[in-house]
Amino acid sequence: MSHRVSLGIDSRVESVRFLRAAIRGLCDEAEVPASLISRVELCVAEAVCNAIEHAYARQTDRKIWVNWVRHDDTLAIRISDCGQSMATDLFAMARDIRLEVDPDDPCSLRGRGRGLALIHAFMTAVDYTSADGLNHLDMRLAIPQSPQSLPSCGEDADSPSSGTP
Amino acid sequence: MSHRVSLGIDSRVESVRFLRAAIRGLCDEAEVPASLISRVELCVAEAVCNAIEHAYARQTDRKIWVNWVRHDDTLAIRISDCGQSMATDLFAMARDIRLEVDPDDPCSLRGRGRGLALIHAFMTAVDYTSADGLNHLDMRLAIPQSPQSLPSCGEDADSPSSGTP
Amino acid sequence: DILRFYPIYINLKDMRMTFTNRQYGRRTIVEIPMKDLDSSIATLFKNHLLELLESSPDDMVVIDLENVRFLDSTCLGALLTAFRQTGSKRKVALAAPQTAVLEVLNAARITRVMAITRTLNEALCLLPEHWLADS
Amino acid sequence: DILRFYPIYINLKDMRMTFTNRQYGRRTIVEIPMKDLDSSIATLFKNHLLELLESSPDDMVVIDLENVRFLDSTCLGALLTAFRQTGSKRKVALAAPQTAVLEVLNAARITRVMAITRTLNEALCLLPEHWLADS
Numbered sequence A, B: 001m002s003h004r005v006s007l008g009i010d011s012r013v014e015s016v017r018f019l020r021a022a023i024r025g026l027c028d029e030a031e032v033p034a035s036l037i038s039r040v041e042l043c044v045a046e047a048v049c050n051a052i053e054h055a056y057a058r059q060t061d062r063k064i065w066v067n068w069v070r071h072d073d074t075l076a077i078r079i080s081d082c083g084q085s086m087a088t089d090l091f092a093m094a095r096d097i098r099l100e101v102d103p104d105d106p107c108s109l110r111g112r113g114r115g116l117a118l119i120h121a122f123m124t125a126v127d128y129t130s131a132d133g134l135n136h137l138d139m140r141l142a143i144p145q146s147p148q149s150l151p152s153c154g155e156d157a158d159s160p161s162s163g164t165p
Numbered sequence C, D: 001d002i003l004r005f006y007p008i009y010i011n012l013k014d015m016r017m018t019f020t021n022r023q024y025g026r027r028t029i030v031e032i033p034m035k036d037l038d039s040s041i042a043t044l045f046k047n048h049l050l051e052l053l054e055s056s057p058d059d060m061v062v063i064d065l066e067n068v069r070f071l072d073s074t075c076l077g078a079l080l081t082a083f084r085q086t087g088s089k090r091k092v093a094l095a096a097p098q099t100a101v102l103e104v105l106n107a108a109r110i111t112r113v114m115a116i117t118r119t120l121n122e123a124l125c126l127l128p129e130h131w132l133a134d135s
């Protein structure tokens, strides 16, 4: 069974930490492993900050929506805005942006331009689409199935543990 | 400064625990004391379950919205649906519904009818309004200011702690 | 001691969970495997309690709440109706509730009809005269 | 040891917080009071580091990350540009990063230009030849 929660904030950087907190709560409830939760949190924050800065050019009274869906084996998160779209080739290029620093290349020590690269590094799949005045950044993360989510009560009923406390 | 996050789910009871988890995350980030977080969580769940059961008569494909706003000294939460409205007098009566059980009164051991009473018991103020096909349950909770949220860095700068680690 | 199990299978949180009854002398301990006693399982919870109360009408019942972090009005109501339908003859104790759960129980002043104990062991050691029902 | 403070006041999370510099011999420890190094403070973070690097150009700098649970691309960039603007002459070490922060630092392979240590003490004990910058 899939579970879906949608979230929305105004386009203010001060609101992003609350969105992150909500995403942490959701992922924790959905039994996403802790090591993956911090990646999800980072990628959502990067995508939302991009929408604030680039799609909305730091206007603070616009809206950003986050659609969070937990499927059995993946997490699907869509960040949407209704601001300026990103050029498709710009998005395609981001896949090849080098995250790694290089002491001999001052450009690798640049201050900006690592958000999309981090999202690509940490998510299983990333896509960007625009339609009807809405822009969507879609990210998917494969989630390993935890052993405890397999059916186990058959065993419990057959092998009673020693009874009295 | 106020902080606002809006949330939305389909009208399915299975989704309510995710909403609760998001609310816990938000309240924790907003430094709501832990003892109050569990009350908020309960009241949101009660209100959302009421919308699912009564406003939507358990249809599972409708929407419920939760608007969460942290002001300096209060938390304001609005639960909205676009289903069947609750009669105003019914809402007014809920304030007087007895939560307490009484061994001599079987009616006090009833199975239902405690949701609104719990919300009234745990929240500072509760209101219900309908307009333009939307119903809103508004709850406010006063939040004591934590001492650490008062300015304190003046002290830090004046009284350096002993320096070397 | 005879061990008896009355498992009820439910599909919750994408995994199967079951309420379990464990016999301890003349007491039956109800074990709750899920963290949330919420409206998605209120009917199952009520039916489990009713079945238990009917099948062994003379035992005392201890509900082990230690792992439960959330209790809403529907599961509180499930507990109370199950209790009521036995004609308040059964002694029920609620063991080891967490703070959030205790707040709900206290709001309903539930100790007027059932005992609350800090630990499971305390509930198992309760003497009949200290079980509040019928007292 | 001379204690020096360069407090920068910022209004963050409804309370005032400040980056603090603490002198330890020829090392300056930068203390970070906020849990999140995110885009709302990237500029302040960069300016604080630049000011420090300019005002005492010969010291080594240890950034104490112990309390930081979140680092995003803007604060990572702030760190790197501050580092770059000193012409890579300064030795910088990042002390005690939490797992989530370490993942971001590792994704950028930051140990190619700065040291990462498990604890603050390890950073303070680093010999100059083990500080990766310029090595």
Ligand SMILES: Nc1ncnc2c1ncn2[C@@H]1O[C@H](COP(=O)(O)OP(=O)(O)O)[C@@H](O)[C@H]1O
Pocket: A046, A047, A050, A051, A053, A054, A055, A084, A085, A086, A087, A090, A094, A111, A112, A113, A114, A115, A116, A117, D073
């Ligand atoms: N949501 C967006 N809307 C419009 N343009 C974007 C969006 N996200 C990214 N971009 C463009 O892609 C570039 C790279 O983004 P990113 O890697 O996140 O780095 P940064 O935001 O630090 O520049 C941005 O500078 C911007 O031109």
Ligand SMILES: Nc1ncnc2c1ncn2[C@@H]1O[C@H](COP(=O)(O)OP(=O)(O)O)[C@@H](O)[C@H]1O
Pocket: B046, B050, B051, B053, B054, B055, B084, B085, B086, B087, B090, B094, B111, B112, B113, B114, B115, B116, B117, C073
């Ligand atoms: N959101 C709502 N929309 C319509 N009717 C409602 C709503 N919430 C409550 N009600 C009405 O108020 C009554 C009392 O609600 P409540 O105290 O939550 O108990 P319960 O839901 O267990 O019946 C309900 O039985 C229903 O008739």
